[in-house]
Amino acid sequence: MPSNHSPVNLEPFDSQAFLAQTTQRPGVYQMLSAEGDVLYVGKAKNLKQRLASYFRSSGLAIKTQALVQRIQGIQLTITGSETEALLLEQNLIKKLRPPYNILLRDDKSYPxxxxxxxxxxxxxxxxxxxxxxxxxxxxxxxxxxxxxxxxxxxxxxxxxxxxxxxxxxxxxxxxxxxxxxxxxxxxxxxxxxxxxxxxxxxxxxxxxxxxxxxxxxxxxxxxxxxxxxxxxxxxxxxxxxxxxxxxxxxxHISGVEGDADILACAISAGAACIHQLFVKGGRVIGSKAHYPKLALETTESELLSSFIGQYYLQGAEIQLNAENGTEQQHSPVISSSQGSARPVPPQLILSHEADDVDCLVAALTAVRGKRIQVTSRVRGARSNWLKLAMTNAEQQIQNFIANRQNIYRRYIELQEALGLDEAPKRMECFDISHSSGEATVASCVVFDNQGPKKSDYRRFNIETAVAGDDYGAMNEALTRRYKRLKKDDAILPDILIVDGGKGQLKQAKEVLAELQIDTILVLGIAKGVTRKPGLESIIHADTYDELVLPTNSGALHLLQHIRDEAHRFAITGHRQRRAKKRGQSALEQIPGVGPKRRKELLKHFGGVQEIGRASVEEIAKVSTISRVMAEEIYAHLHRD
Structure with missing residues (x-):
């Protein structure tokens, strides 16, 4: 993120002169590019000693060398202790999102x-x-x-x-x-x-x-x-x-009580996974996998330390009394914002010993108000929890790598099939769903180099187009989508895909021309004469030439994937809108669930919402519901 600093001199950074004037007190450093952008934020117990390690003649990793070559300035902020430096570092990372820091993408509040x-x-x-x-x-x-x-x-x-x-x-x-x-x-x-x-x-x-x-x-x-x-x-x-x-x-695991979060870390092929296991009152209540972005060579200990800081200290606030200048002195006041801070458990169990563990404990204790324990050496039930978390982390990182490599291969094949200069980084696909013109809904799904990006999915309830007019519905959805993206100066896709033939493509071209957007490649994906999967035609909007890819083509599979996802997302939205309009129960849409079974389900659970919250096993406990039917009911109610 660009900073407010003016661009610095383009001459090579004089590290020796800078280090000669650098203090040995604890604090935070911000490495700046020639444009004044913050490249990296770090903390140190001894600023001079830590910064000197970046400018040594040998022993630096390749990615660290790349960072050092871009440095054109360093801004220091002196703190009263290493703990205060840690808290200030996490605040700056969250605010500035420097490209060379480990970044935790998941910033959503937990329930x-x-x-x-x-x-x-x-x-x-x-x-x-x-x-x-x-x-x-x-x-x-x-x-x-x-x-x-x-x-x-x-x-x-x-x-x-x-x-x-x-x-x-x-x-x-x-x-x-x-x-x-x-x-x-x-x-x-x-x-x-x-x-x-x-x-x-x-x-x-x-x-x-x-x-x-x-x-x-x-x-x-x-x-x-x-x-x-x-x-x-x-x-x-x-x-x-x-x-x-x-x-x-x-x-419940017999003999074990208390609360704890278990964090297991796995790094492989430049990717990382931290599997988080949540224990409340001795019960494992759930888990979550995180995939932090790595920009520098990082060890498991460094990753865990950075993750703990960003995850548990994100609501910590520091009040600064800073002076202007390269080195800023202040006396921070550590506090916790109850509206945003994640509660810190009394115990963190780690798969690897974290860096700066004493500093982390001090900062977490300051935020929590009570002493916490951070350990990587446990026995008994806690050891079993840690083994479970570690097994999950290792399995998930392998799945993540395999999926990422497979998706990357498909993007490369799409680049080759379309004759592009480089592989696309972002694609959007639109589809329309309705029943004889009733409750028309358009979907927009987004894929990036990691696959589906569900946080960017959007639905559009079509209001202005004539009922049953798919072309008008597509025009309305595309206009609303790209008018907003252009107004907000947001990221535009490299490729826009519409589910349909030349008529739908014409709508897309007209909308983009009206909005003066000429950087997007527009494709249509139309079913062949037999309408069988694998025989689709890819239509280029500029020439209307049709490209038929081999059925084993990774490029075709990628386009089918995004088209099918757009179709699923559209039809789910349409059914929800139609059911709401008709006042119809979601159970009535499930094949095989007749009046008797609906009555038994409602009698057992008390309402459709409670059925939606139930597991397959709980649904199968209803006398008239088999295990297979329970799976169908669960799948239907969890399509999103």
């Missing part, structure tokens, strides 16, 4: 479970984003699926409401959740505030991993209920205890 403390009958809810509301937040969870699994358990065991506030306030009789024993009916006062508060307290204890304490407390209540001859209450408490026992048997 939490939220329970309000201002409501008489609080709901237990999925939450993502800033944590500004008053109440308890539990998490973060690795995925929305992990949150929904936990919410489903809490609803089954403790019968706590999960409905929205507007729904809760307007009830005059209990909803279906109450009838199937998934809610205690607080909306119509079927439970006292005191008893509901007990259920909420037990739910929070469950999320804190205190299952045994809950079971002991419920067991005592069950005994008292039995002694009082309140056998109905005793039976309810017994069922809760059984459910908790089942959860422990399925998810």
């Amino acid at each position: 939490f479970i939220f329970i309000s403390d201002t409501h008489q009958y609080p709901a237990i809810q999925f939450h993502r984003g800033s944590r500004r509301h008053k109440g308890r937040y539990f998490g973060p969870f690795p995925s929305s699926g992990a949150v929904r699994d936990s919410l489903n358990l809490l609803q089954k065991i403790f019968r706590i409401r999960q409905c929205e506030e507007s729904f809760f306030k307007n009830r005059s009789r209990p909803c279906l959740q109450y009838q199937i024993n998934r809610c205690s009916g607080p909306c119509v006062n079927k439970i006292t505030p005191e008893n509901y508060a007990d259920d909420i307290r037990h739910a929070m204890m469950f999320l804190e991993g205190k299952n045994q304490s809950i079971r002991d407390e419920l067991a005592k209540q069950m005994e008292r209920a039995a002694e009082s001859l309140d056998f109905e209450l005793a039976a309810e408490l017994r069922d809760q205890i059984i459910s908790l026992q089942k959860v422990q048997e399925e998810q």
Whole structure:
């Protein structure tokens, strides 16, 4: 990212003169290019010693040599300690995104479970984003699926409401959740505030991993209920205890409690994977794989250190009192922004010992407010967790490399097939979906050199085109897409693909000409006479010449992949829009799921949303649903 610094002298950087004036105090350095752009941000306990290592006569890796050759200036910021330098470094990396730093692409906020403390009958809810509301937040969870699994358990065991506030306030009789024993009916006062508060307290204890304490407390209540001859209450408490026992048997490792994040790192062929395993209350609640961008030769220890800094310290804030000049002195104040910081677990278990581990512990402790443990030497159950994370990291990096190499080969073949000067870096494909003109939806899918880039996918609900007019729908979608990209000065694709023949290509050419965009190669992919896969024709928009590629062509497979993905994304959006318009249940669209099965599913789960949150195994527990049918239902409800 360009900085505010003016361009420096184009003469070779005089490292000896610079180092002669450099301090030996801790701080952060920013390496600048001739244009004043920040190339690399680093921290050091001793700035002079660290920077001198870049300008030694031998022993530098090739990528580090490339960095040094581009340096035309270095800006220093002195800090009071190495810990403060670490926090400032992470803030600058996140803000500037220097090309030679290890960059963690995943910057999305993770989901939490939220329970309000201002409501008489609080709901237990999925939450993502800033944590500004008053109440308890539990998490973060690795995925929305992990949150929904936990919410489903809490609803089954403790019968706590999960409905929205507007729904809760307007009830005059209990909803279906109450009838199937998934809610205690607080909306119509079927439970006292005191008893509901007990259920909420037990739910929070469950999320804190205190299952045994809950079971002991419920067991005592069950005994008292039995002694009082309140056998109905005793039976309810017994069922809760059984459910908790089942959860422990399925998810809990005996004798192990507490929270921890396990990080396993694997590096191969210039790519890296960090597999993150999340443990809450002794239970493995999920995992996530990260693929950081590597620009310099990096060891596992360096990568883990950089990842921990960027991931766990991203919400840490430093208030600076800086003076102008090459060396800036300040007294930072370390704080944590509760709206953005990821909670730091009490324990981090690593596959390799991280660099600067003492500094990391100090910084993480400052943000968390409590001492944390960072270790790579564990035994027992924690060792098993680490082995599991390491196995996943190694497998995923191999899959990642294989997939990347395969995709790269297909891009090269596409370059050769089209006679391009270089392989395309970005492609976009459009498709139209509707039912006799009803609920028309256009899709735009994006591929880069890593394959599908789903974060850039877009759908367009077609409003202005005449129903059933595919050409008009394509024109509207393309106009809306590229008018926005040009207005925002955003990245344009190298190749635009439309699913269709010459008519669709004509619409694309007209739109791009109207917007004065002439840098995009436009292709059409049309089914052949037999409309069989592998016999498609590729049509060049400039000449309308047709190119028929061999059925084993990697270029054809790449175009088929992006076309099929655009079709899938469009038809899914169309079905969702049509179902919403008709008020139709998503279950009605699943072949083989008739009225009886829909009734049994709704009776078992309480609603379509709950079915969507269920696993294949849970769906198969419904009496009328086989394992094969459960897989079909799950696949249909998770097409996105």
